[in-house]
Amino acid sequence: MPSSSAVHRSLLVESRAHIYRSVIRSRIRRFGVHPINRERENYGEFHHLYLNLRRFPDRFWQYCRMSVPSFDLLLEKVRPKLTRQKKAISPEQRLVLCLRFLATGLSFRDLAFAFRMGRSTVSNIVLETSVIIWEQLVEEYMPIPTTDHLRNVINDYYRRWKFPNCFGSIDGRHCQIQCPANSGSHYFNYLHYFSIVLQAVADADKKFLTIEVGGRGKQSDGGTFSGSTLFKLLEADKFNVPPPQALPESNIVLPNFLIGDEAYPLKNYLLRPYPRRNLNAQTENFNKKLSIARKCIECAFGILSKKWRFLQKNIETKPSTAVRLIKCACILHNFVRECDGDSDLDYIHVSAEMANDLAQTNATTQEEQSRYNRSSSNALNTRNELVQYFWEFGH
Incomplete structure (x- = not known):
């Protein structure tokens, strides 16, 4: 049993704490x-x-x-x-x-x-x-892309990066958040922090063509893509992609497509590089061309995080609020690219950094499970045709 003096001290401390809280509350009410x-x-x-x-x-x-x-x-x-x-x-x-x-x-x-x-x-x-x-x-x-809009993007990709029939480059970025309540491990990613995923497609001018925010960090890029609205639209041929067209200076007709890294599946509408094992001169040349064109999305993400630096830190809000903030940053990215153009200092800094490693592939991507990378024969033929095209025409 505690002594009477100990009980007295405990009651005194509790009383003082109660008085302190009351004073604070009264001050708040009084101040307004x-x-x-x-x-x-x-x-x-x-x-x-x-x-x-x-x-x-x-x-x-x-x-x-x-x-x-x-x-x-x-x-x-x-x-x-x-x-x-x-x-x-x-x-x-x-x-x-x-x-x-x-x-x-x-x-x-x-x-x-x-x-x-x-x-x-x-x-x-x-x-x-x-x-x-x-x-x-x-x-x-960031309007819903029309067929004419995507056709302009295709022309820009060839004019700037010499990659034909490409209507955008796709990638995902993990945005760090505080651990959501009762979320388990769904938001915990392979980089060992909690995140939501920003999946985006960039045009040749490093602007976002379309974005989706909210994928849970546990998902891979391929898994995020397979569950996205973009995937459903492309699978159903409802994304307003222009019909197949001839490659420049050639009679070879191929479908138009996105380009992604090794984490994405090979589809009629999405090309990925050849696996790094067993590359020959021709397939290595193709990988190099694809990597150069795919830098548009990496550069866009680089500008985004360099300009809006809350993305470099833990976003201390609930996930639904973080989604709204990230979407705001993405639309502001397009706004500044449109208004300030190449004079924007963040664009200049990131472009200079990217110029140092244009020919390198992304070393951080991971091979996906076979269920995401099962490739159709048509997609394989499209990629093989491009390999020969780049090799023969020297683009």
């Missing part, structure tokens, strides 16, 4: 808005930085990860929806706050201190603004 946050217009990061940064384009780019004209255009597109939100916080401030989260990956608590807001206010603004950005930009900057 914390005194620190009332000084937002005097000391908040937005109010004493934003206008000054606009005078220095290089610093503004470092802060918002886009040029001043691009920011103004983005603000014009989302202002009507942002204006309907909490009126005490301007559309400009809401957009800057969202971009700062995407650009830095700082916690909502850290941003709350910097911008002199409540933590819940920051999290709500970031989520609401990211959804508005996606909804307002997607139809213009």
